Amino acid sequence: MEQQWWHKSVIYQVYPKSFYDADGDGNGDIRGIIEKLDYLQELGVDIIWMCPINQSPMDDNGYDISDYYEIAPEFGTIQEFETLIEEAQKRNIQIMMDLVINHTSDEHPWFVESRKSADNPYSDYYIWRDPKEGETGPKEPNNWASYFSGSAWEFDSNRQQYYLHLYSKKQPDLNWEHPKVRKEMQDVIRFWIEKGVKGFRMDVINKLSKDQRFPDVPNVPEGEYALGRPYYLDGPRIHEFLREVAAVYEGKEIVTVGETSGVTVENARLYTNPARKELDMVFQFDHMAVDAGPYPVGKWEVKPVDFLALKRIMSHWQDGLYGIGWNSLYWSNHDQPRAVSRFGDDREPYRELSAKMLGTCLHFMQGTPYVYQGEEIGMTNVQFESLDEYQDIELLNMYKERRAKGVSHDELMRAIWAKGRDNARTPMQWDDTGHGGFSKAEQTWLKVNPNYKAINVKAQLEDPESVFHYYKSLIQLRKDSPVSDVMVYGKYQLLLAEHEGVYAYTRTFETDTLLVLCNFQDDTYSLALDEVHTLQGAAPIIGNYSAPQLEGETIVLRPYEALVLQLT
Template structure:
């Protein structure tokens, strides 16, 4: 068991556009992040994952980068960033940057040059192909709807974009592209950042030209020929040339990767990444329409998925633990009960995730129990994926307007992007101007100010969970074991290290649920480490768990 600082940390993701606006223009910025550092220090987190702040035309909220070594003007200046880094480090908080190198903006200088002519020096920085009979080169579908190919009149060819047509995919087969990326990474690391979260890094190697039916590994249903073999060559080169030279943390976003494949990314002997984000658990209920269908949460399926990832990565890998991020709905709305039992279920979900083996991620506002939002009109939404999906499904007649709005309320990405709720003043204390996206109306009752000094608040429950991780080695390094596998309401598991056992029980139901301790669990001494209800009884053999109740016991066998 190799101990690492990033295994013992808790990471807090900041979506800067929605965190804190310091200058009244309605857009969160870097100075706003600086203003929030004392709040984060009080919460107890160790690392900030900062979503993109680079120069960008903002087609996909900063994930379309036009200059990797400049700061978006809406967010501030490079001097502001340098001050953020200094102030965070002063508080013993590390900064991990978003690395978005599957694609660039079509306004990046490389792409501007690339589209000029077929013999331009930068032509091969991107993926260009001829069409077939007036149609795109193949039938790949963009993640943001429509063809993944865009026709460009200048050279009468198509370029690949797995996401927006303004996000042109880089050609990682080109050694010059890799060198440019590696040099840019070194530039940021030499500045003093503490690592990278790598956006859709499993998609960087594509095999465009093979027959769709032959020699292909189906990783994503809309893009069949993502070749993961070369992904590993590229990441090993990245590790050799850059990552291995710094004491940093790396986490890769890897859509479509299963646990065995994950070991190729994070195995101790692979020399690639520290950990990855997997999506299997947040895809529960997806159907033919992906997340826009009627998705129902199934606890048994959730337990099976989470346990599978815990078990496979037990030897030689490391898990990222999350329920929320900038691309997902609010966890308390998706997996809990955001009305009658909002606080209880928010605490229960946090317990379930933070007690597992791996590094927990807290998405901004999750620690307050922030919820999904229901805007009346599509005009109030800003997310390109949401807007494109609405047009595709409603205009084609696949769904009614009402059906599509319901799907957006449940799974749309803007649920996570409404402004952070600092207090109950106008615009939740986020801005003195007009916010770039509307504030969730429930900010009057759900906000940081009301929770900081309330010892029973969701915020202070998260703070206690984070304190426990720092105090008890078993939380970071104990071996995981699922118990009560078939229980439809309770997720219960053990963590074991030496003579200690953590017993974690989480009721995912709005009804009382009976917990019975398996007979083979032996102990001499027990104590409650944390619970989201007052626990009066010391008995653990049989417990009547209240709605969304969570308890964690430390059992010692002497």
């Protein structure tokens, strides 16, 4: 595979609203990111992916854009964004923007015009359909459900038609069948590249192409709705649309990652094969379902992680894309719970050990690692007592809908504490002062996790054994060390596939082999690996205990221990 500038990069995801508030209004902002660039440089990251900062009514925290060419005032100005790019590049850090092009806000001028009539220049910018005749009168064009509960169709009295919204009713889906829409989006991309942006995370990108028949989901009871995923995931023209987009920046040093829910390895090979010129990486979500029931309601079931399934899924993607495409590696993001609370153990004394273990397991796999803000200090899920303290539209809609179906308040709160998106969106914990040092405002947009006095950046920077310094070491190993090439380009092989507590694998590149051992439990295990590899002469590369316990050909792994050995 031809080497690319971003192959050895580590990408740090910033949720701007929660990162750092420089102007004291209770919301994070661009100036706040600028002020923390030295911190990110110290960590060693190469690219900052920023969640949306475009002009927006903030119905879905910025994923409802009303102007693609402006910055939301609560985040700052275009001039401040230009300063961010300039200051980041001084520190050898590039900026990746969130590109939301499946839908806009209903307050976008295009939609304001589109809904006026069926015969104006913007009429076909969105997906409009006539009502279907039902037994009791007009009804939605089909029975597709919104990801945010209820129908995916909203009736508009001006046009006497329904428009499609796979998400909030304030997020109408764009009509990518219309050439003018595609041209508009290409112009948006050019604009931000000219500003100095070096990458795009493309939101729900495999949903652009819809089955133009818009059929009903079969076997759904009358009056109920179901996600129409078979009719818009990896749709009939998606690869054509993505190649058109990629042509905009062909020949430029741009890195792209597509959010592709429901994607298979087979489709991901198409998306990420460099010869096809579509995407560089995709975010797949298979491993995000190992503690859930059937999609989509099963997300809110509180279940233990199916550890054997986790290993199978991660290995399937490691093997499936090797030599063809490129993996994106992540444990958490703005839409997922905190990694240490979900896959590790956020109880003391295991929080830091398991946070380091999770980092080790991920960063030694093939692909590009993503660090979500706060992951590098072991931030945890939050348990707000009142529903009123939560902000996420998905969470609030779920609560309302399931309470109406008789699910108890206590059961729903347990689900929110485990799976709610606001777990990842509580403000970054910078120090032990008010609001965790995130803001000097009297009140912040979302409350800080009360454990900020114990878990914060200041304390981690002062402790050489902290999660932060461990992550810094992981990142440095990947970028500039004798094992860099095997970390980045090595072939992956799963070991001990049926072991209930240990994730073990090797990475091999040319004559170099690394053995990665990660204990996901609070138990101690003795492992004999001599049938697979000899440990004679094995050299420790990194671990989260002071020294490995090697007894001949046996390795003793302590609770949540991570250990990487270079084998001879």
